[in-house]
Amino acid sequence: MTLIKTALRCLQLFALAALVVASTVATAQAAGAPVTTSFSGLVYDRATQTFNSVLTITNNGPTLYAPFSIGIATGSSSVTVKGANNATSTLATLPNGSLLPNETATFVIAFADPTRATFVPTVTQVAGASAPAGLSVAVTSPKAGQTPAGPTFLVTGTLTAPRVAGASVDGVAACVVGSTFFVNAFTPQVSLTSFTAAANDVDGGQVTKTVAISLPSEGLQVVPSPACGGIAPLTTSLAVSLNTTDGDTITGLTVDFGAGAGAQLVSLSSPIQNTYATVGLYTVHLTATTALGATLTQSSMISVQTPAQAFAPILSNVSLLQSALSSHDVARALSYHTYTSRPRYAPLLTQTGINLPGLGTLLSTAQPVVLVGDYAEVIVTTPGTSPQSSSVVLVRDGGGIWRVDSW
Amino acid sequence: MVQFDTCAKAYIHIAVRSDGIAFWDAKTKNKRGCMRTLKDQRCRSGASVPAGVIAALFALSIQSPVRAQSDYDVTLNTSSLLGTGATLTFDFIAGGGTQSNSVSILDFSTDGTLVSGGVNSGSVSGSLPGTATLSNASFFNELQQGITLGSTISFQVDATTNAPTGGSLPDTFSLFLLDPTASYSLTNTTDPTGSDSLVTLQIDGTAGGNIAVYSGSSASIPVSVKAVSAPTSVPEIDSPTALSALTLLLGGLAVLRGRRFER
Numbered sequence: 219m220t221l222i223k224t225a226l227r228c229l230q231l232f233a234l235a236a237l238v239v240a241s242t243v244a245t246a247q248a249a250g251a252p253v254t255t256s257f258s259g260l261v262y263d264r265a266t267q268t269f270n271s272v273l274t275i276t277n278n279g280p281t282l283y284a285p286f287s288i289g290i291a292t293g294s295s296s297v298t299v300k301g302a303n304n305a306t307s308t309l310a311t312l313p314n315g316s317l318l319p320n321e322t323a324t325f326v327i328a329f330a331d332p333t334r335a336t337f338v339p340t341v342t343q344v345a346g347a348s349a350p351a352g353l354s355v356a357v358t359s360p361k362a363g364q365t366p367a368g369p370t371f372l373v374t375g376t377l378t379a380p381r382v383a384g385a386s387v388d389g390v391a392a393c394v395v396g397s398t399f400f401v402n403a404f405t406p407q408v409s410l411t412s413f414t415a416a417a418n419d420v421d422g423g424q425v426t427k428t429v430a431i432s433l434p435s436e437g438l439q440v441v442p443s444p445a446c447g448g449i450a451p452l453t454t455s456l457a458v459s460l461n462t463t464d465g466d467t468i469t470g471l472t473v474d475f476g477a478g479a480g481a482q483l484v485s486l487s488s489p490i491q492n493t494y495a496t497v498g499l500y501t502v503h504l505t506a507t508t509a510l511g512a513t514l515t516q517s518s519m520i521s522v523q524t525p526a527q528a529f530a531p532i533l534s535n536v537s538l539l540q541s542a543l544s545s546h547d548v549a550r551a552l553s554y555h556t557y558t559s560r561p562r563y564a565p566l567l568t569q570t571g572i573n574l575p576g577l578g579t580l581l582s583t584a585q586p587v588v589l590v591g592d593y594a595e596v597i598v599t600t601p602g603t604s605p606q607s608s609s610v611v612l613v614r615d616g617g618g619i620w621r622v623d624s625w
Numbered sequence: 626m627v628q629f630d631t632c633a634k635a636y637i638h639i640a641v642r643s644d645g646i647a648f649w650d651a652k653t654k655n656k657r658g659c660m661r662t663l664k665d666q667r668c669r670s671g672a673s674v675p676a677g678v679i680a681a682l683f684a685l686s687i688q689s690p691v692r693a694q695s696d697y698d699v700t701l702n703t704s705s706l707l708g709t710g711a712t713l714t715f716d717f718i719a720g721g722g723t724q725s726n727s728v729s730i731l732d733f734s735t736d737g738t739l740v741s742g743g744v745n746s747g748s749v750s751g752s753l754p755g756t757a758t759l760s761n762a763s764f765f766n767e768l769q770q771g772i773t774l775g776s777t778i779s780f781q782v783d784a785t786t787n788a789p790t791g792g793s794l795p796d797t798f799s800l801f802l803l804d805p806t807a808s809y810s811l812t813n814t815t816d817p818t819g820s821d822s823l824v825t826l827q828i829d830g831t832a833g834g835n836i837a838v839y840s841g842s843s844a845s846i847p848v849s850v851k852a853v854s855a856p857t858s859v860p861e862i863d864s865p866t867a868l869s870a871l872t873l874l875l876g877g878l879a880v881l882r883g884r885r886f887e888r
Contacts, residue, residue, distance in 0.1 A: 259797025259827040260718040262765070263820035264809055269718065269765075270818035271794065293721075326819050336764040338721035338793045 250289075250345040252279035257327070257339055268300050268328035275323050275344060281422040282317040282346030286310050289343035290327060297337040300328035314550065315381065316421040317346065321549040349423035352380040355399075357415050357429045368437010369461045372517045374400045375415050375427075382420040382534045384618025388413050391592065391618040393446030393521060394531070395499050399618070400519040403441045406433070418617035420538065421553065436462040438506050438516035444591050447521030449528050450497050454520050456490040458504065470507040476500040476520075494522040529586040532594045532612050535620045536584045543567075543578035556613060556621045584610060594620065695786055695833040696853035699824060700779040701802070703737070705845045707776055710805040712743050715768040715798070716822075717759035722793030726828050727760040728784045730768070736775035742805060743769025753780075761796045769807055781853060788830025795827040795835070802846060812841030823848050 258272040273288070288310050290299050302309070310325050317323050329339065357375040360366045373392070377385045377399050385392040385399035388407035392399040392415075399415075406413045414428040441457040448454075460468050474481040475492040477500060484490050494500060500520045507513055535554055542551035548567045551574070552560045567574065580598050588595040592614035599607045610625035703709075717728050733754040747766030751757035759766040772778075782798065789795050799822040802811045810821035816839045823846060827835040838848050 257794050258818070259720055259795040259825070259829075261797060261799045261816065261818045261820040261822050261825060262716050262718065262767075263818065264801075264803070264807075265819075265821075270820050272817050324817065326817065334765045336719055336721050338791075340792070 250343040251277070251282055253277050253344045255341040255344070260329070263328065266300065266328055268330050270326055270328050271339065273325045273327045273341070275317070275325070275341075277317045277319055277321055277323075280319060280348065281419075282312070282344075282348075283350045283419075283421075283423055284312055284315070284347060285351075286312050286317070286346040287344070288325065288327075288341060290339050291342050292329060292337045292339050294331075294335050294337040296333040296335045297329050297331045299339075300330045312346075314547070315350065316419075316423070318421055318549055318553050321547065347423075349425050350380055350419050350421075352378060353383060353417050353419055353423060353425050354378045355385065355415050355417035355425055355427050357427055360429065360431055362429050363432070365432045365434055366437070367434075367516045368439060368514065369433055369435070370403045370405045370437065370439045372400060372402055372519065373404045373413065373415065374398065374519065377417050379417060379419065382531070382538065382619070384418045384420075384531075384614070384620075385416065386418060386617050387415045389616050391614050391616055393519070394618060395447075395521045395523070398499065402445060402518045403439055406431075416617070418619060420535070420619050424617075436460070436464070436466065436512065436514065438468075438504055438514045440502070440504055440516045440518045442502070442518050442520060446591070447500075447519075447523065449525050449589065450522045451493055451495045452520070452522045453491055453493040456502065456504075456518065458486070458490060458506075460506070460508065460514075464510070466508045466510040466512065468506045469509050472505045474503040476502050481505070494520065497522050497524055497527070525586060525589075528589050529594070529596075532589070532596065532620045533584060533586070535612060535622065536581055536596060536610065539622055540578040540581040543574045543581070546574050548574070554621055556615060556623045559621075559623050581610070598625070695784050695826070695828075695836075697782045697826070697836060698779065698851045698853055699782055699800070700777060700849045701823065702777060702847040702849075703774040703802070704776040706774045706802075706811060709774045709811070710740075711772050711774050711811055712803040712805055712807040713753075713770045713772050713778065714743070714801040714803050714807060715757075715759060716801070717747075717761060717766040717796065717798050719761035719764045719766075720789050720794035720796045720828075721764075722790035722796075724787040724790045724793075724796070725761065726785045726787050726796040727758055728782060728798045728826070729756055729758045731756040731781050731783065733778075733780040735772065735778040737778065738773040738775070740771040740773055742771025743807060745769060759798070769803075771805065782826065784826055784828055784834060786828055786830065786832065786834055788828075795829040797828070798824075798826040800824040812844035812846055814839040814841050824850060 254276045256274050258274075260269040260271050263270045275288070286309070290302070292299065313323055327339070329337070331337070355375060355377055357373065359374045360371065373387050375385070376397050377383065377394060378397060385394050387401045387404055390401055390404065390407065392401045404413070408414070410433050412428055412430045414426050416424050416426045418424050439459045439461045443455045443457065456473070458468070458471060460466060468486060471484050471486060472481040473484050473490060477492065477494060481503070500522065502518045502520060504516045504518075505513065539551055539554040542554065548564075551567055552564055555563055566572070580600060583599045583601075584596040586594075587597050587609065594612045595609045596612070597607050597609055599605045608625070611623045612620045613623045614620050715728075715730060730753065735754075739753060745768055747763035748760040749757065749766055749768045753768075753770045757768050759768055784798060799820070801822055803809060804811060812821065814821045814823055816822045816825070823839055823841070825837050829835050833852060836850060838850050840847070
């Protein structure tokens with residue numbers, strides 16, 4: 219019995235000890251956005267006469283943008299968060315303008331403590347916007363309630379973006395030229411009575427505009443190749459067909475390539491082509507007459523650019539990747555890769571001893587080489603007496619944003 | 626084989642130290658009432674327990690150090706500020722938990738000249754160049770020492786390593802080189818808190834703590850920090866493995882007692 223009593227007493231004591239030992243440094247879940255937070259220990263700042271801590275926030279949810287707010291409670295009425303309106307509404311600036319999924323950001327939190335009382339700060343809430351301020355999208359054509367020119371039709375609109383962004387319509391990447399976006403030969407992907415245009419920030423934020431339409435049963439389908447356009451001089455081809463269910467056929471077709479030559483009657487038996495010598499955004503108008511007596515019209519847009527204009531969004535992505543690598547931000551660097559390539563590059567970019575800034579420096583040498591449709595290549599060159607070059611392949615994703623696929 | 630005196634009574638000695646850590650040892654009392662630790666037992670007769678079992682018990686129970694010392698040699702190269710009046714300042718700020726921690730400054734050495742000046746705050750005992758200790762008994766604990774800088778300052782920092790409790794922050798030691806009035810740092814540093822410390826040691830419960838060294842920008846004060854040795858451990862036990870070990874031990878002893886009664 220003595221032995222059993224001793225054992226029971228021992229178990230009690232061990233349970234007590236376990237409670238004491240098991241308490242560890244706090245990483246906490248805050249209310250609002252799904253994040254993990256932790257404070258560093260306090261260091262006294264004589265310049266501000268505050269006790270400073272580095273608050274580390276890891277985003278476990280979708281991308282967060284400004285206005286970004288952090289609520290902190292100190293647990294002591296004599297301790298306040300310096301610079302905040304009160305202890306529960308601290309506004310913070312995001313270092314990169316956004317906090318990506320799985321990305322970590324740090325913030326210096328200064329506690330003013332006139333009484334020098336012991337306190338334990340906790341993060342009560344972290345909140346941010348779901349898209350960057352200033353990101354917007356508007357649909358120019360077709361307007362809400364209109365009947366498009368056919369079951370497939372041209373969608374045009376405008377995009378404003380404070381950062382690198384793309385546009386899409388029902389998940390189909392749109393061509394973007396300046397603040398204009400368009401999708402040629404668009405077929406609604408989700409509903410026969412509406413489509414949704416989206417402005418997509420490079421870091422994942424999105425704003426959308428849904429437009430109600432009334433689809434006709436017949437219309438011209440015009441598919442330009444290349445889909446968006448290209449570098450001047452550009453020869454573009456149009457594949458024209460009749461989209462109908464009643465057996466109607468095209469009997470005559472005129473095309474105005476929008477380059478000043480006016481409408482021209484074209485043969486349906488030979489390729490419909492035009493070469494654009496100068497840069498610009500051209501609208502092609504087509505008019506067809508059919509065997510059943512219908513007159514159908516359709517439009518397409520062709521973008522003709524200089525190499526610098528065409529490669530600008532591609533090099534912007536390379537530049538973002540370079541910056542992320544230089545700052546050792548692997549989560550951000552991976553986000554500038556295509557979704558399919560991220561699993562391949564995650565282990566490479568996190569391997570021990572890898573020189574991430576060195577890779578960033580390598581990317582700074584990027585020179586344009588190839589741009590065909592949604593595929594682009596740039597060449598990077600190692601410095602030194604025997605430089606070596608390798609190619610970086612980028613593709614345009616469904617959001618209309620160029621991302622690195624291999625390098 | 627290690628044999629036990631089967632007539633001996635077994636005791637498991639459990640104690641909880643002042644810092645809240647439980648530890649244990651096994652002792653037996655012989656017929657004359659003398660307490661002996663387990664490893665000292667030598668049986669004169671009777672049943673035996675394989676030595677491997679004993680070794681396994683200790684292997685299970687002795688964990689990585691819960692209470693350890695993290696010892697670092699710190700050297701400041703103050704050549705760029707030779708002859709400058711300064712206040713060497715050591716802060717130790719409590720993280721708010723119930724854990725007990727302290728930091729000692731020892732083996733202090735400099736080719737500069739210690740001068741009067743500086744005001745200590747909070748729980749500080751001792752003074753430089755002797756051993757000084759800051760504890761987290763108060764929230765803000767600060768040791769200040771006036772000094773006319775030479776080219777080097779060196780000392781050892783010994784810190785306990787008790788982890789923060791109850792979601793509190795780690796107790797944190799920080800080192801500054803301030804002006805003679807202890808109003809501002811003599812150099813801006815890369816300290817991420819913006820406080821211009823040269824060294825921070827966060828006692829986060831890991832063996833060596835989380836130590837960081839920050840370089841100065843406006844005045845170059847190279848700092849080198851070197852771990853004195855692997856953190857020393859006091860054999861202590863963590864609860865789950867301790868329970869396993871305890872069960873095994875008590876089971877073994879019960880068997881021994883059973884054999885005794887059978888006889």
